Amino acid sequence: MSAEVAQSGPAKPVYIWSLTLRDLILIALVAALCILAKMVLRIPIHVPGHSGVLWVALFVICRGLVDKRGAGILLGGVAGVLAQFMGFGDVGPLEWTKWLAAGIVLEVLTLVIPGDLRSFPKAIIVGAALHLGKLAALTLAGVILQVPFALLFLGLGYSATTHVAFGALGGFLGALGLRELRKIPALDAQARGR
Numbered sequence: 001m002s003a004e005v006a007q008s009g010p011a012k013p014v015y016i017w018s019l020t021l022r023d024l025i026l027i028a029l030v031a032a033l034c035i036l037a038k039m040v041l042r043i044p045i046h047v048p049g050h051s052g053v054l055w056v057a058l059f060v061i062c063r064g065l066v067d068k069r070g071a072g073i074l075l076g077g078v079a080g081v082l083a084q085f086m087g088f089g090d091v092g093p094l095e096w097t098k099w100l101a102a103g104i105v106l107e108v109l110t111l112v113i114p115g116d117l118r119s120f121p122k123a124i125i126v127g128a129a130l131h132l133g134k135l136a137a138l139t140l141a142g143v144i145l146q147v148p149f150a151l152l153f154l155g156l157g158y159s160a161t162t163h164v165a166f167g168a169l170g171g172f173l174g175a176l177g178l179r180e181l182r183k184i185p186a187l188d189a190q191a192r193g194r
Helices: 019-038 052-065 069-085 090-110 118-143 149-153 156-181 187-190
Strands: none
Touching: 019 052, 019 069, 052 069, 052 090, 052 118, 052 156, 052 187, 069 149, 069 156, 090 118, 090 149, 118 149
């Protein structure tokens, strides 16, 4: 007696971790959209973290559509590489670490907090922590680059508060967008891995 398992169609090739080519293309497109959103929102309103509303929402949407382990880390890594090559930020060669830290925080919290990212409380918590994780990586990069502590930590409380607020708003908008996108049958099947 053979131990063959009948499959309902051709097997999908797996590339990185358990991600298919369609997942990887979606991650790359969303990472490019995040960098574009960051570029568009370089509006000088003098409130730290205001551009996080869009890219946090896009991170939440992407992780909700590609609901597989490692998607958040890969999204942060690709966005970091794109940001590095576009010349963003003020931390020089460590610019990619901010985006990678955001991807790691996204991945860990998505796996640790129970529920779906369409849930508003989970998305708000994940969004706030995601944006705060990027700020923490920026601060750590400043310490590595030997920026004076007085300059580095001056106003960090206000900056952390605004990062949490804009990250929470981005998480809320991401959950709202994810709810609408999951109504499309092809994207709902994408999120469920079919």
